[in-house]
Amino acid sequence: MGVVQMPAIEDYWAIETRYSIIADVMPVKRFNKLRRRIHFQDNNTDPQGDRLFKIRPLLEKLRQECIAIEEEGLFSIDEMMIAYKGKKAGSLRQYMPKKPKK
Structure with a gap:
């Protein structure tokens, strides 16, 4: 569950x-x-290869409702800058001196 x-x-x-x-x-x-x-679907109409066929109508309805929601404008995601000593970030790592630190 x-x-x-x-x-x-x-x-x-x-x-x-x-x-x-x-x-x-x-x-x-x-x-x-x-x-x-x-039950969301008839068990006798099992399409081959679709493992979600029993809940497909529910998923499609949920998908349509999510698509119908209007966007409320621009979104901004802000992350705190923390010290990083690893070597895997490569060019993704960027130091911003004016960024607040906690």
Whole structure:
């Protein structure tokens, strides 16, 4: 189930291995009911090579919604300059004397 992997789904709710982020939100019985009943795609129409075919409609809807969001202008990303003693940065490393240091 995501980033934290356990041997069985019930282990997220078990006393010894309880994972509160999941267990506090939903009881195990309700989760199992939803898991049995929720489907995004017909299992009989399995296209060859598409491993995400079961959630493809959901992904496409999410993609379309993200494309429809208007950009709010220009974005600026600022990073703090920290001391770097490595040798792998090569030409990407640049010293800026007026850059504030913390």
